[in-house]
Amino acid sequence: MKFRTILALIAVGFAATVAQAQNRGDDTLLEMAQAFRQGNKARLSQLLPLARGHVLEPWAAYWELRARLDTASTQEVQDFLGRYAGTYQEDRLRNDWLLLLGQRRDWTTFADEHPRFRMNDDGQVRCYAALVRHLVEGPAAPPTLADEVRRIWFAQRGDDDACTLAASRFLTETSGRNRMSTADAWRKARLAMEANRPKMVAAAVELASAEAMPLLAELNASPARFLTSRATASSRVRRELIGLALIRMATTDPDNAAALLESKWGPQLKLEERNWIWGVLGRQAAQKLDDDALALYAKVTRDSDLTDDMLAWKARAALRAGRTPQWPTLTAAIDAMSDEARRDPAWQYWKARALLAGGHEAQRAEAQKLLEALASPTRGFYEMLALEELGQRVTPPARPAPPTAEEKEAARQDPSLARGLYAIALGLRGEGVREWNYGTNLARPGGMADRELLAAAQVACEREVWDRCINTSERTKGEVDIEQRFPLPFREQVVRRSLDINLDPAFVYGLIRQESRFVMDARSSVGASGLMQVMPATARWTARKLGLNGFRVEQLADRDTNIAIGTGYLKLVLDDFSNSMALAAAAYNAGPGRPRNWRNGPVMEAAAWAENVPFGETRDYVKKVLANTTLYAAVLTGQPQSLKARLGMVGPRDMALPEPNRDLP
Secondary structure (H helix, E strand, O other): OOHHHHHHHHHHHHHHHHHHHHHHHHHHHHHHHHHHHHOOHHHHHHHHHHHOOOOOHHHHHHHHHHHOHHHOOHHHHHHHHHHOOOOHHHHHHHHHHHHHHHHHOOHHHHHHHHHHOOOOOOHHHHHHHHHHHHHHHHHHOOOHHHHHHHHHHHHOOOOOHHHHHHHHHHHHOOOOOOOOOHHHHHHHHHHHHHOOOHHHHHHHHHHHOHHHHHHHHHHHHOHHHHHHHOOOOOOHHHHHHHHHHHHHHHHHOHHHHHHHHHHHHHHHOOHHHHHHHHHHHHHHHHHOOOOOHHHHHOOOOOHHHOOHHHHHHHHHHHHOOOOOOOHHHHHHHHHHOOHHHHOOHHHHHHHHHHHHHHOOHHHHHHHHHHHHHHOOOOOOHHHHHHHHHOOOOEOOOOOOOOOOHHHHHHHHHOHHHHHHHHHHHHOOHHHHHHHHHHHHHHOOOOOOOHHHHHHHHHHHHHOOOHHHHHHHHOOOOOOOOHHHHOOOOOHHHHHHHHHHOOOOHHHHHHHHHHHOOOOOOOEOOOOOEOOOOEOHHHHHHHHHHHOOOOOOHHHHHOHHHHHHHHHHHHHHHHHHOOOOHHHHHHHHHHOOHHHHHHOOOOOEEHHHHHHOOOOHHHHHHHHHHHHHHHHHHHHHHOOOEOHHHHHOEEOOOOOOOOOOOOOOO
């Protein structure tokens, strides 16, 4: 045998050995991921040595230590942080460690470790950090600490040791500007009662007045009995408890709550307390698309007493008032919002529309400024509508210079991006996405620059990891690559299938981009699967309608089958809603029954109708699908497009049309 042949055989054998070793390593990582989900500490410790040297070793080590973090020594934690310095896993474990230190009240170790926390994306850690700074610096601490705790505490939706503890200290141990008050605790109790979080209500009430806890127990047992058994609201505590009872009743019996507020309790409450509860009732009615919503809001004498959420629903109710919205009411609601809320594109756009409706030159000039600041063909729904208000259509911007070979190679060599892609390819999508996002967004302050983002997105595109391609490209500020942000995977199959059934391919692409980001094996928490996120029962029904004999739900994992079923169902939904894309998108997301009810009421612009969709997820979905569709139409046709034309008007079903298909799932 010739020497070169021997060398070749050795090389092949070595490569095969390396591949086998890597495969065994992959199997180890997958087994460890499963053991971590199951909380199997012993199996994780047993497998960790086998994962040494694997590209995903930081994940293996993280799972093993995280599973037993409550019993690990400080030295073990420090050894991990040192060994994996600079990685996502190092900072994620630091996050977990800081939370544990806070729960243990180990403020000395917390104060030492917290400055090294890079991501700083955990509200509870921020509350602990504010508390530690207060404890360390005392009166010299900046007055913004209490504001930070207040903001995070009010926004928290779940039970939370950190912010509740910090609030209690700022309530009792500080003075002057850097403190919180019992008014803050009562406000937190109201917010928690509105969100139906009884434990959070109890924690806030105990901070405000520990003596009120027995009365709170009575209130929780029966709000109606509590309200009817009390004769007067003779103190701040009693007034607040009456308010909490009315808020609780508003969610189940709003008419009775309104009657009690009007007749018995309103005169005994302070103006701010009264306005808040009328705001709760107004929002409840607006979310139900009730015509009485504005009448309830009209009982509020000072909009500044309402939360941003209440004001948003007041603005939506004003939009829903008819073909011509109640512009002055809408303007007043927007003007009363916080600065942060007013910056929302929705309220910038509708404020501009209200100003244009006013007709005065000064109002038109202000509207022009708002629209010019908002308008964009690529940033979103209201940005596109603003562009059209300025007389322009949606056209894709010119592409920037493509990433150079050097720029793409730098992206490939980035350790976090490499681990992210490897994890995704291995089936550990959640871990891969978090790793990738860390590399692009959080590894250094401000994240990657535009050119780096474009290169990273291109690497993901070339690997057909479409969700990372899109999301990464969307982060650029000055350079927009439309082919990255709005890619066209499976173009032949999607376009051919869409045209075969007289469906706009841009609508299909707009929906897929929102549903799955073109992830073939995407699966939702409720069981929807594949590119078009079809539910099993919907798939079976649609398959029968399309004559797909022998269909099995497992076939949804097949790309072409998923496209066939998804587009088939979308076409049936679109036909059922008389070609209204807004209604069809809502039906695809929330089922057809809900938008059939939501459309009842005045005829209005579909943009105003979409803003009034009661479900936040569906409201966001409809706007994003229609914006996606408009941009995809511009890409596919090469012609300027109109989002307004696609939206049209929405109102009750034309009774001259055939009855809706009640079997449509």
